[in-house]
Amino acid sequence: MNQDHETIIPLLPLRGVVIYPSMVQHLDVGREHSVKALEDAMMYDQKLLLVAQRDTSVQTPNQDDLYEVGTIAYIKQMVKLPNGTSRILIEGLERATLKEIKQADPFFTVTYESIHDEHGDDTEEQAQMRMLINQFSEYTKVSKKTKSETYDTVKDIDESSRLADIVTSHLSLKIEQKQHVLETAYVPDRLDYIIQTIQNEKEVLSMEKKIGQRVKRSMERTQREYYLREQLKAIQKELGERDGKTGEIDELKEKIEEAELPERIEEIAHKELNRYEKVPQSSAESSVIRNYIEWLVELPWTNETEDNLDVQRAERVLDEDHYGLDRVKERVLEYLAVQQLTDSASGPILCLVGPPGVGKTSLAQSVARSVGREFVRASLGGVRDEAEIRGHRRTYVGAMPGRIMQSMKSAGTVNPVFLLDEIDKMASDFRGDPSSAMLEVLDPEQNDKFSDHFIEEPYDLSKVMFIATANNLSTIPAPLLDRMEVISIAGYTELEKLHIAKEHLIIKQLEENGLSKSQLQFRDDAILKLVRMYTREAGVRNLEREIASVCRKAAKKIVSEEKKRVVVTENQLETLLGKPKFRYGQAERENQIGTATGLAYTQAGGDTLAIEVSIVQGTGKLTLTGKLGDVMQESAQAAFSYVRARADEFELEKDFYEKYDVHIHIPEGATPKDGPSAGITIATALVSALTNRPVRKEVGMTGEITLRGRVLPIGGLKEKSLSAHRAGLTTIIMPAQNDKDLEDIPESVREQLTFIQVSHLDEVLDHALLAKEAI
Structure with missing residues (x-):
């Protein structure tokens, strides 16, 4: 090795x-x-860096596998053993930092920088040394691995740095702890760390000793009990008694x-137990x-999990698991905030209502995860017996x-998140009414003393966070x-x-x-086309099935x-x-007479609805087609009566309703349609057909109408607006x-739509109809 030995070393x-x-x-x-590093060191100054x-x-190992601080050591002796290994006697000289690896093959050579001890106040160090020696003396008395000699x-060591190092070398510590001592150049900090470490080790050793004594006593007691039980079995056998009952009683006790x-x-x-005996x-x-x-014995009576009341963490967990559903998330976060302020034990009783596949059950699991509680689920679909x-x-x-007590046993705590799934599908028959039995479970004023016929003793359900799910509220009893x-x-x-497809389903x-x-x-x-043209649902189950189908076909191609x-x-x-x-519905390409675009709300979201009106010579008959429900039929009749009452203002013949037949039709006649939001659309199409004024092709409308022309509010505006945006x-x-x-309504959609708020049908007609000359 031709390098300078002062800076480069094996x-x-x-x-x-x-x-x-x-x-x-x-x-x-x-x-x-x-071994090659040793041989190289022996050829020169017998020094190497130990890391x-x-x-x-x-x-x-490579450089990432090594600690950065090691020790410069001198090889005092080297002996080659018959098995090919070498035994060396080394002496540590000084601390050093590994700076750079110069070569890695056939052995490491590196540059280093020496680390010098840093000292503090002499008096403080003397006090630390004295305390360390006393602590080490006590440690040697309780440790089996360190001899008292x-x-x-x-x-007798009077140098603080050397004392710290020698004491550490005799302690049974993890490699990380020993390395920490090596890396600490400031001697007072090193002494403090070792003193604290010895104190911790003494406590652990003391605990180990107590546990060992306890185990020994337990073993002695177990052996004694085994001997006595064997004797008892022999006695029972001689007396002709069936053995085993005594053991069961002891086990239950x-x-x-x-x-x-x-x-x-x-x-x-x-x-x-006395009765059983x-x-x-x-x-x-x-x-x-x-x-x-x-x-x-197995029911949880007092075992309670501690709520994680970190609102920000809970919000993060809910957002990770579910996109949207802001109202439910907000309610859960409100509950956590109230818990944090009041330390109240009672839990809310929420009922999530919605079509299948919108994530009601999985949302309840996310709520449990966000608050750090156990989660249990009881499916109530088809339950007819009150005893259930x-x-x-x-x-x-x-x-x-x-099922309530069975689920509480499964939870193991008195405050789980308890999901009552399909609560709307409970039924009653000659065996009782289970929905009435649920009244006591879900009443915050009573459920702290819930009575199960089998347990008989009052059980506290007030700390449980109940979440029920239902598809239809109409089948749930009012109480x-x-x-x-x-x-x-x-x-x-x-x-x-x-977003759900991209962030959850596809992954x-x-x-x-x-x-x-x-x-x-x-x-x-492609995802939007899947949503629009391959699925029609409120939730995402069918969307997930279609995505799975695409994945399978892609796997086959690959x-x-x-x-x-x-x-x-x-x-x-x-x-x-x-x-x-x-x-899905599309906007009209041209302005049409007698055709207006309405906005509908379905379980699968929003959609557009073309309403057509035809006027022909006749006897004044009003015909409604398109499989309309009672509410829509009434809306059509109200719109027709309003137009008759305002015939003069619309410049219509006074007896037009006796000369002409009016046919109102909503396409897709096989699909049932109903709901209180088609009134202004029917009226607009009717006025357009009678006055020969075209309806603007870019306008969609929703709202109910009264006989006086007032426009009443509707539901599902968000879904209807999205369908209008989608239709153009x-x-x-x-x-x-x-x-x-x-x-x-999402801001991205709101920015691209113009919303005209109206209170009367006259305002609707002003905005929706063009003048006759625009035909």
Whole structure:
């Protein structure tokens, strides 16, 4: 080696050991590159840099696997052993920082920089040294790994840095702790750290000793009990008694003592155990009593999880799991904020109502995760028997608690998030009314003393956070509904479905189908086409199925055609999935007479609805077609009566309703249509047909009408606005009383639409109809 030995030196990686200055120790070196480093050092000044590895399992380390601080050591002796390894005796000289690796093969040579000890106040260091020596003396008395003679070699050291290093070398510490001592150049800090470490180690050793003594006593007691039980079995056998009952009683008694039951419940458990002891094992009542005791013991009476009341964290968790659903998230965050301010134990009772597939159940799981509670679910669909909720009386063989108590046992805590799934699908018959039994469960004034027929003792459900789900509120009895806070989840908009697909569904399906993001990519236009033309739903279940179908077909292409990447665009969807299954409304291309565009709200979101009016010679007959419901028929009749009443203002013949037949038609006659929002659209189309004035093609409208022409508010403005935007409309005529709903519409959509708020039909006609000469 031709380099300058003052700055460049061989490096020897160490596994599981740290060498300090002034420390003399034997090391066995076996790795080939380490042996070569030794040989090189022996040829020159017998010095090398010893640096510990971060991971002892790494056979051939690189610079990232080594700590940055090590020790310059002198090789005092080297002996080659028969097995090919070398045993060396080294002495630590000084601390050093590894600066740069000059060569890595066949062994490391590095540059280094020496680290010099930094001292503080002499008096303080003397006090620290004295305390360290005293602590180490006590440590050697309780530690089995450190001999008491070691203290004699340490107590006379009068140099603080050397004392710290030597003491550390005799402690049973992790490699990270020993390395920390090596890296600490400021001696007072090093002494403080070692003193604190010894104190911690003493406490751990003391605890180990106590545990060892306890285990030993337990083993002695267990052996004694085993011997006595064997004797008892022998006695029972001689007497002809069936063995096992005594063991069961002891086991139940032990469970009762360990369960930390409330005083009243513990008394009942012991009382039942005394009964069990007296009842013959062959009796049917014996199994009933044993089952009852086990239920008392296994139910959570006091075990409670601590709520994580970090509102920001909860909001982050809810946003990670679900896109949209702002009202539900807001309600959960309000609950957490109130908990934080009041430390109240009672939980809210929420009822999430919405179509299938909108994420009601998974949202409840996210709520549990956000507050740090256990999550349990009881499915109530098809439950007809009241005993399913309240449990069976113990007089029956095979009796058991109801679903509420069973779920509480599964939760293991008194304050889980409890999901009552499909609460609207409970039914009643001759066996009772389970919905009435749910009244006590969900009433905040009563559920702190819920009575299960099997348990019989009052059970506190007031700390439980109940979340119910339902598809339809109309089937839930009014008294039960009154006890819950109803939050409607109407469904997702197209934009929300786009985000959900990108952030959740596609990632999930790629993983389930063995694909990576680089192998299959979805363009936004393809996802929107999937939403619009291949699914029609409020939730996202069918959307996920279609995405899964695309993933499977892409996987086949990648495997069979050896394609490295598949990009799904709007034009490729028909190739992958076939012709679109649905279509959505489009804006008229030209201004039309007698045709107005209405905005409808369906369970699958919003849609546009063309309303056509035809005027022919006749006898004054009004015909309505398109499978209209009662409400829409009444809207059409109200619109017709309004036009008749204003015939003069519209410059119509006074007896026009006797000379002409009016036919109002809404296309797609096979699809039932109903709802109180088509009034102004029907009236506009009617006036257009009678006055020969065309309706603006870019205008969509929604609102109900009275006989006096007043425009009444409607629902679903958000969904209707999105459908108008999707169909290419630019102007929406809406009731003025719905201005509060505008803030629910996404800003990106709101900016591209013009909203005209109206209170009377005259305003609608002014904005929607063109003059006759514009035909």
